[in-house]
Amino acid sequence: MVWSSPACGQTRVLRAVRVDEPPVIDGRLDDAAWQGVEPVSGFVQVNPDEGQPAAHETIVRVVYDERTLYIAVRCEDEAGIRAAQVRRDGDLGGDDSISIALDPFDDKRNGYLFQVGAAGARRDALIESSRASSDDWDGLWQAKTSIDAEGWSAEIAIPFATIAFNPQAGRWGFNVQRHVARLRETSRWASPSRDLGITSLGNAGDLLDLSGMSQGRGVTIRPYLVARFDADPKGVSFDPSLDVFYRLNPKVTAAITLNTDFAEAEVDDQQVNLSRFPLFFPEKREFFLEEAGVFSFGGIRRSPLPFFSRRIGIVRGEQKDILAGVRITGRHGRARFGVLDVQMKDDDDLGAKNLSVARVLLDVGEESSAGVIVTHGDPARPGSATLIGADYNFRSTTLLDDGVIEGNLWGQFTFTDPDVGPRKDDDPFAVGGRLALPNDPWRFSAFFAHIGADYNPAMGFVSRRGRREYDADVQYRWRPKQSHPLVRHVDIRADMRLFTDLDDRLDTLDDSLPRVTLETHAGDRFFVDNEIELNHLDEPFEIVDGIVIPVDNYVDHGVRAGFYMSRTRPIAVDVNYRVRSFFTGDRRDFYAAVEFRPNARFFARGEFEENDITLREGEFTVHTTRARAGVAFGPDLTWDTTVQFDNVSDKAAINSRIRWEIRPGQEIYFVYDEGFDVDEWTLRSNRQRVTFKLGLTYRF
Incomplete structure (x- = not known):
């Protein structure tokens, strides 16, 4: 076992043993398989005391057989373990936990992240370009934990059929990180630097002596049966569906979905839009979340995205049926690629729709990449549209003496079928880039985009066309030189987001100058924020029904303050309040949330938001209320319920979902969903559906 500081260029090593x-x-x-296996330890703090030995010892062993990788982690700690989260994909921020990063191709960029909490909760994610790009990915793997008077242990089994890997490579990238919730201490086996996360695979250690692994025939079949009862129109329906996954080789996977159903997907949060621009809702459907990272582009997180999978099967909030889909993802040499093609069921308004996207990325240097993306199809209108984009993504952990530098450059071009609408193609381009120094104590990022007036990413997302966007964000984290009894650190941040038209005339400017956040050793945060916003309205804006803000230039100023309590507490309260001028009047925003988590089995959370707006043109108040409750009978059996209401749409909804994973890949869902029109205190049901879904998994 070899280790030294990252600056010395040496790598930590762990040898896997075949059993x-x-x-x-x-x-x-206590199994015989672990006896005699040489462990590694020597974890070093990342926080709070970077570079110091961890307060408690962590011991890691790895063994494997032909089909599965096994990892054992022993976490010594006699002072008390925090174990309040048991559900799959639950928030582990308040629990003792371990995180394991795997780089099965040893390409220093892409891999898998597996996390286990002391109570047995499991989380996983895909790592793309040294970031956890898709934490909604759910692989098939096992983990069990046990707690005793001297600490806790985790035992993990990851089938080789769950991950893609290079069978000729006997070396994988490997790293382990431990979080001690009581101390809010993070320690790491390799690269224990604040500038590097557990997903920074270029700085991981080496897992050696792997050979002779097999994924079997590489075939996974997932049949589903969905039974629905609808109250209006009343009736019962039965719909089978099928997903088939075939590993053409250990590096390439093909997936086919037939009669795809998303009954188990989580519901969207109800939102009231008080801006001039469209809202962004995240993807929550499993088929589109799997292998989603390969379709990410140019470091763009929201707009202008060339491909946004939520465009497929959801048109203006309405579900559209998917007949079939095919996806092929993998790598060849230094190239990664992904192809997705979806055939929609015929629609009376849209006709027959075939939607496709193709993406190729080529590894450049040690940590960077360059690629192209092509999309074809228009899911929301008759006819078709095409987008072509290219990007270069730079990352280096060695260029600076101590820190990370990242950058992106990208360009996109769109073509819209001229026979289906008035849209022109005079300016169908979008170009831009980003520069970031995501380090400690200084963080900096800058973003620029030119978005043409005729840019039309029919399968993507854009918030504003015909605009230029300039963003800048800088933050300094101050830590007391001597240990302070209360304060862990203070963040001082300034950020700016500026939009202009294509003649460089101001459209909007949002400034936060400064935002100061104090965080305690317990994890509580207190903040105050000075805000400035400029708006140029070149056409009237109807903010709610009957209230129209006139054309003018507006300068608004406000202050926001609040606090967030640590999730290590059984009761956590979040509160923030903002007062500001707003167009022709003023606005007061209040948000409060209370979360109750008395043990690992139960949680409840209530949220209330009020926007009180007074304008010369009229006044109104927006109320949004949301309540969630969940019971976890174990990591594999959960019952979650969400109730929502807002007084602008005057609609309420309840969604209650039971999920039982009988064993990995064998799942049962029971979902009750009902919506209501609200008239004062009277509820009138406008939809009611009960869904039962059975999913099985067979691997060969």
């Missing part, structure tokens, strides 16, 4: 008899996954670490 004939695999361990039983029960969290106890």
Whole structure:
């Protein structure tokens, strides 16, 4: 085992041992498979005392057989373990936990992240370009934990069929990170630097001596049966669906989906839009979240996205049926690629729709990449549209003496079928880039985009056309030189977001100058924010029905303050309040949330938001209320309910979902969904549906 500081260029090493008899996954670490296996330890703090030895020892062992990788982690700690989260994909911020990063191609960029909480909760994510790009990915793997008087243990089994890897490579990138919730201490096995995260695979250690692994025939079949009862029109329906995954080789996977159903997907949060621009809702459907990272582009997080999978099967909030889809993802040499093609069911308004996207990325240097993307199809209008884009994504952990530098350059071009609408193609381009120094104590980022007036990403997302966007964000994190009894650090941040038209005339400017956030050792945060906003309205804006803001230039100023309590507490309260001028009047915003988590089995959260707006043209108040409750009978059996209401749409909704994973890949969902029109205190049901979904998984 070799280790030194990252600056010395040395790499930590862990040797995996092949075993004939695999361990039983029960969290106890008493199997014969673990005996005699040389462990690694020597974790070093990332926070709060960077570079210092971890307060408690962490010991890691790895063994494997032909089909599965097994990882054992022993976390010593006699002072008390925080274990309040048991559900799959639950928030582990308030729990003791471990995180494991795997780079099975040893390409220093892409891999997998597996996290286990002390109570047995599991989270996983895909790592793309050294970032956790898709934490909604759910692989098939097992983990069990046990807690005793001297600490806790985790035992993990990751089938080789769950991940893609290079069978000729005996070396994988590997890293382990531990979080001690009581101390809010983070320690890491390799690269224990604040400038580098656990997903920074270029700075991971090495997992050696892997050979002779197999994924079997590489075939996974997932049949589903969905039964629905609808109250209006009343009736019962049964719909089968099928997903088939085939690993053409360990590096390439093909997936086919037939009669795709998303009954189990989480519901969207109700939102009231008080801006002139469209809202962005995240993707929550599993088929589109799997392997989603390969379709990410240019470091763009929201707009202008060339491909946004939520455009497929959802048109203006209405579900559209998917007949079939095919996806192929993988890598060849230094190239990564992804192709997705979806055939929609015929629609009376839109006709027959075939939607496709193709993406190729070529690794450049040690940590960078360059690629192209092409989309074809228009899911929301008759006819078709095409987009072509190219990007270069730079990342280096060695160019600076101590820190990371990242950059992106990209360009996009769109063509819209001229026979289906009045849109022109005089200015169908979007170009831009980003520069970031995501380091500690200084962080900096800058973004620029030129978005043509005729840019039309029919399968993507754009918030504003015919605009130029300039963003800048700088933050300094101050830490007391001597240990302070209360304060862990103070963040001082300034950010700006400026939009102009294509003649460089101001459209909007949002400034936060400065925002100061104080964080305590317990994890509580207090903040105050000075805000400035400029708006140029070149046409009237109807903010709500009957209230129209006239054309003019507006300068608004406000202050926001609030606090967020640590999630390590059984009761956590979040509150913030903002007062500001707003167009021709003023606005007061209040937000409060209370979360109750008495143990690992139950949680409840209530949220209330009020926007009180007084303008010369009229006044109104927006109320948005949301309540969530969940019961976790175990990591594999959960019951979650969400109730929502807002007084602008005067609509309320309840969604209650039971999920039971009988064993990995064998799942049952029971979903109750009902919507209401609200008239004062009277509720009138406008939809009611009960859904039962059974999903099975067979691997060969």
